Amino acid sequence: MDKIVPGAREALADVFDGAVILCGGFGCVGGMPSTLLRALSELPVKNLTLVGNAPALGLEAQKTAARTMQVPDSYADGSLLLKNGQVGKLIASVPAMAIFRLEEPFPIVKALQEGQNIEVELVPQGTLAARMKAARAGIPAFYTRTGTGTYLEKGREVRQFDGQDYLLEHALKADFGIIRAHKGDRHGNLVYRGTSRTFNATIAGAAAVTIAEVDEVVELGALDPEAIVTPGIYVNRVVKR
């Protein structure tokens, strides 16, 4: 068994028009699968559904957040796909961020203003994570209190448990999950660094195909089995950044 592939383009070769892609990371620089996103932006695929917490805030937002820190040249996010007109639908908890004042509009705002036809679905962050976890676990749907009494209730099943309202939410089925980890081996076992674990470990195994970019590929046995965060069964391909 060898899940290591030579490059990001090879790892993404079977991505097709209209694919649903779960994108790891939180929205910060750390944890964003930048190498895979950049490679995806260079492939002739379109009408993608991009799913993530804040997968397309763009470089300017990161520079603003970075303050005195230097955003690495390798940084890229889903805004490249928006700019290319490759996104048909964005599913996110934070499509743009009100706390940052930018000179240019946020990438999603700009794409819409330029006349692109993009559907946007806003999902509360915890519900987004739970819908991915449900997909991984084979759970088709579940109830949650999050969103009750809000506009999300509209057109949705509300059911009471113990006198409390809950909303029905469905598993988020996806074709590909692209994630970033710190180290990986040829079986697909992964470990992460700090808060960059975030949505990456949640997405592993949630889509039909999970592709991980890693800082370092290590020999089988080099990762402590007690410390492996994502067991290899959830990962199909590993590519070095």
Add this chain to the structure above:
Amino acid sequence: MSAPKNRMDEQTIAMRVAREFEDGMYVNLGGGIPTLACNFVAEGREVIFQTENGGLGYGNIASTEEADWDMFNASFQPVTYAPGMSFFDHDNAFDMIRGGHIDLSVLGAMQVSEQGDLANWAIGNLVDYDGDVVAWIKTGRFPPGIGGAMDLAVGAKKVIVAMIHTTRDGSPKVVKECTYEITACRCVSLIVTDMAVIEVTPAGLVLKEVAPGLTPDDIQAVTEPELIIADDLKEVEL
């Protein structure tokens, strides 16, 4: 913009919020003013901060030298490691939140109602855009983003709001009914602002503390619902 006379600055609001941190509490701080409170934990109290991007027990806001891309809080600020810290993935972070394991959530707000309804994810209402989220985002005016606020507001054992008392044009943010999009209903129990500390009770809003130099009338003048004045009303204690 400098704070108007007799109004507390953001750091002072955060200091007042931090007085609510009890020893042994697990606390999540939202973006803006709430985040500042992590630096003001009272001596002798051990408070564990959770950040929803997957960290429990982080230290302070990091200095330039300490900053690390893999050590951020959910407000996009670098933070420091602390002994006893743990990392986890996002679904775990929200199991903590939605499963009722967080003792206290401090959130910013656009509006809070008399009943404790919270509106904090968008300035405006979808009705103004015929229910069309895309049309709203396209305007670029405070493009809405829900983030983790809806989960925190229903999942934490207690929710405190930390905010500036009025909008930039001086309109009340403590209102009878929220006109902006709702985050969650009847979830807020305490409101800490640059002018006052107000408790949400079944009987109504109780004015507990006022900023130095302000009177209950000053607070009422910029608060839509009628305030009940606490018997033990005092100056804001830090």
